[in-house]
Amino acid sequence: MLFIIKMLARFSLVFMLAGLLTLFSACDNKIDSEPVQPATPTEKRILISGSSSVMPLLKSLSHEFLKDNSDIEIVFLPDARSDAGIAGVVEGQYDIGAVSREMFFEEKSDDLQYLHLAIDGMVMATNSGIKIASLSRALIRDIYAGKITNWAQxxxxxxxxxxxxxxxYSSAKISFRATFLDDDFKVAADSVPLERHWQVIDSIQMIPFSIGYTSLGEIIRENPKLNIAAVNRISPTPENLKKGRYAFFRPFGLVLKADPKVEIMRFLNFIFSEKGATIISRSGYLPQRYEILVGVVPERNVIVQEQRYQPLINYLSQRLGKGFSVKLKLLPSYLDVCKGLVAGDLAAAFIDSLAYVAVQKHVNVLVRPEFNGKSSYKGLIFTRQDSGIENLSQMRGKHLVMGGGITTAGYLFPNYFFPHEGFGSLADFFSETSVLGTHEDAIMAVYNRSADVGSAKALVFDMVARENPALKDKMNILVQSSPLPSNVFVLRKNLKNSCFECHHRISRDPVDSRTGCFRAGLGGMLKSYLLNIHENPEGREALAAMLNTDRFIEALPSDYTKLTEMLTELNLDPEDLLLVH
Structure with a gap:
């Protein structure tokens, strides 16, 4: 207590601040001293704890949910912090952990799933006696650095x-630092950190000339007498948040086990329903849909790949319903996609067959595309016709470029082919080997004489050649691989049980009578929609954008056994592919 009073003495109104903190401490002690009955998880009981910022919203949602679900008991344990909420779920103490920040890398695991609940706008607030309409980012930095110390300035x-x-460690500070400061920025020594959002609001109201930051949701719900300042002349409103104009915010999320019990799923159904979204909006927050981030690699270039896949992403969003948001994320290489899947930053991806083998412990294969009745492609090894290389032996001592990073055609095929044909390892046979980001990069490197020999996907080679007839005339394909399985659509394993009844009203979908949920989970839904996409007019348009794909066919782990055997023959562990640069 003396430590807190000493900190508050830094303010000009020593006695007022000390009194406020005494009150805050007394309130906290009163809450902590109340006897808490031990709670244990049961089938009909949901235990929730975590971030104190998220708990009021969850209580509002549970209040409405329980009106029609009286057979379920929801117990809110004493507020903690986001890290405690996550740890409680891991240890089995809570069913749902409330978090007001994104999960850190070390907190993620296949046993957990994160659901994005809402966006909480953060506001810069001053005492009501300070009539400052807007603060620039630079001004906020200077105030918190102690460079500006008087409002008259x-x-x-x-x-x-x-x-x-x-x-x-607070989510508010993490968001504040990410928006206005940098990692090395040092806040003025005479600033006073307060633990709870309500302490910040009360302090700003009572302390003349004070400034701080807090939750927009709290401001809307409590309507305190504060001066709310715009940032760079953009007001902190739900509408500006929704349109992406206002950049100071933090995420609210829920952490739960990958395989939640029925009662939790029923509560989630309500939270992500239209009624739940209305409650979230009315509480001052921006409701979020369940986000499915799909990773894609530009086999050619970013613009072409986005045009190719975006119609399919839009189709899946429409089929899954309003509670879901399917988004496309373009990444530089399959290595980046694989790491994103392993870390949980991506929910799904279209990846090369070799990339699938590298991450198969973390994902399920769903479907792969079929072109002209085939769901395969070939790898090529090529040179320029004027290179003087007319056979494989003449490649010795040359520079080889492999396209696409972790790809079957660009990387595995040459690594397997040359030793298998008696030429030894690539390192012994070639003077230099390079792994390039895309197949087109490898093709153009040989065409532009930056390399002597290249390996790439035949489909991409044909596309580039059609657009550049001169290239086709000047290139010489010396080797073609046997057919290789097409790129595959995968879904992270810990997403298979995500389930919301409002998305499963299509009569042909098998539904669990206990929950109203699609029995196969999210993976089953996506697989069903993709396998039947060619029967839908909008679906056929999406397929046409994907290089006139005929349809999707079911993908099975056994489709990739040959690739695993090739890696074994090369004495390569599939997971070691994630170390390829």
């Missing part, structure tokens, strides 16, 4: 600025 009244901050 920025056109306000003559008064020393009292800077209220949050602890570094």
């Amino acid at each position: 920025v056109g306000g009244p003559d008064g020393k600025i009292s800077v209220i901050d949050r602890p570094e």
Whole structure:
């Protein structure tokens, strides 16, 4: 307590601040001293704890949910922090952990899933006596750095600025630092960090010349007497958040086990329903749909690949319903996609067959495309016709470029082919080998004489050649592989049980009578929609954009056994492919 009072003495109004913190401490002690009955998870009981910022919203949602679900008990344990909410789920103490930030890398695992609940706008607030309409990013930085110490320096009244901050571990500070500061930025030594959002609001109201930041949801719900400042002349409103104009916010999320029990799924159904979204909006937050981030690699270039896949992404969003948001994320290489799937940053991806083998422990294969009745492609090894290389032996001592990173045609095929034909390893046979980002990169490197020999996917080679007839005339294909399985659509394994009844009303979908949920889960839904996409007019348009794909066919792990055997013959562990650069 003495430590807190000493910190508050840094403000000009020592006694007022000390009194406020005494009150805060007393309130916290009163809450902590109340006897808490031990709670244990049961089939009909849902235990929730975590971020104190998220808990009021969850209580509002549960209040409405329980009106029609009286057979379920929802128990809110004492508020904690986001990290405690996650740890509680891991240890089995909570069914749902409330978090007000993104999960850190070390917190993610295949046993957990994260659901994006809402966006909480953050606001810069001053005491009501400070009539500052807008603060620039630079001004906010200077105030928190201690470079600007009096409101008179920025056109306000003559008064020393009292800077209220949050602890570094708090989600509010993480968001504040990410938006306005950098990792090395040092906040003024006389600033005072306060633990709870309500402490910040109360302090700013009572301390003249003070400034701080807090939750927009809290401001809308409590309507305190504060001056809310715009940032760079953009007001902190739900509408500006929704349109992406206002950039100071933090995510609200839910962490739960990958295989939640029925009662939790029923509560999630409600949260992500239209009624749940209305409650979230009315509470001052921006409701979020369940986001499915699909990773794609530009086999040629970013613009072409986005045009190729975006219609399919739009189709899946429409079929899954309003509670889902399917988004496309273009990444530089299959290595980046694989790492994103392993880390949980991606929910799904279209990946090369070799990339699938590298991450098969973390994903399920769903479907692969079929072109002209075939779901395969070939790898090529090629040179320029004027290179003087007319056979494989003449490639010795040359520079080989492999296209696409972790790809079957660009990487595995040459690594397997040359030793298998008696030429030894690539390192012994070639003077230099390079792994390039896309198949087109490898093709153009040989065409432009940056390399002597290239390996790439035949489909991409044909596309580039059609657009550039001169290239086709000047290139010489010396080797073609046997057919290789087409790129595959995969889904992370820990997403298979995500389930919301509002998305499963299509009569042909098998539904669980207990929950109203699609029995096969999210993976089953996506697989069903993709396998039947050619029967739908909008689906056929999406297929046409994907290089006139005929349809999708079911993919099975056994389709990739040959690739695993090739890796075994090369004495390569599939997971070691993630180390390829």
